[in-house]
Amino acid sequence: MIVLDIAVFATADSNWQLALDEYINAANYNLSTFGMRLNVYPPRPSEPVGIPLVGPVYDPPPDYDFISMRPGDLRSAAALVLPQPHGIPVIFTKFHQTGRAGAAILREDRAANRNVDWLNYVLIRENSLNSDRGCLLHELLHAADYNGDFDRFGNRFLHDSDPKSIMRPNPVNGVPPVVYQRHAQALHTSYFARTVGP
Numbered sequence: 726m727i728v729l730d731i732a733v734f735a736t737a738d739s740n741w742q743l744a745l746d747e748y749i750n751a752a753n754y755n756l757s758t759f760g761m762r763l764n765v766y767p768p769r770p771s772e773p774v775g776i777p778l779v780g781p782v783y784d785p786p787p788d789y790d791f792i793s794m795r796p797g798d799l800r801s802a803a804a805l806v807l808p809q810p811h812g813i814p815v816i817f818t819k820f821h822q823t824g825r826a827g828a829a830i831l832r833e834d835r836a837a838n839r840n841v842d843w844l845n846y847v848l849i850r851e852n853s854l855n856s857d858r859g860c861l862l863h864e865l866l867h868a869a870d871y872n873g874d875f876d877r878f879g880n881r882f883l884h885d886s887d888p889k890s891i892m893r894p895n896p897v898n899g900v901p902p903v904v905y906q907r908h909a910q911a912l913h914t915s916y917f918a919r920t921v922g923p
């Protein structure tokens with residue numbers, strides 16, 4: 726069995742209750758085919774670890790505006806409230822920008838991280854539940870450095886053109902997302918994967 730360790734956080738004004746369990750259950754359903762599951766800290770039904778910040782995160786941050794909250798501010802706060810790592814941080818927060826249910830912040834995104842060298846982590850929009858429930862696993866795949874076949878970003882392709890794939894850019898109404906072997910492989914080699922049991 727392979728477990729993917731995730732540590733769940735929420736800002737003080739987040740409605741994390743809306744989507745957290747739906748996303749965890751959907752991810753575990755899709756992962757079970759590959760002998761994988763999420764290992765969630767704190768274990769449900771405990772609440773996420775609280776981050777004493779409020780208001781929206783700006784991703785990308787506005788040019789020349791150093792005050793608006795950046796993803797890295799949330800990540801730094803997560804390290805303060807939970808100094809011992811428990812896997813990849815998954816942070817529920819308000820988003821300034823519309824149109825996305827979640828975001829993976831990649832290590833090379835120096836502006837988002839204010840030049841701190843954080844490993845990849847995930848932000849989840851607190852007030853939306855995306856229609857295919859695939860948001861958390863989708864963002865974890867980005868954070869696992871999954872390389873798709875379109876949407877070039879730097880030296881990688883972020884998404885799959887296959888409209889059934891969990892790595893399509895957006896949910897497709899009535900089409901459940903499919904996880905393929907190549908996705909499981911990317912997760913298996915991520916920094917938050919761990920083999921347990923015999």
Ligand SMILES: [Zn+2]
Nearest residue numbers: 863867883894
């Ligand atoms: Zn994506």
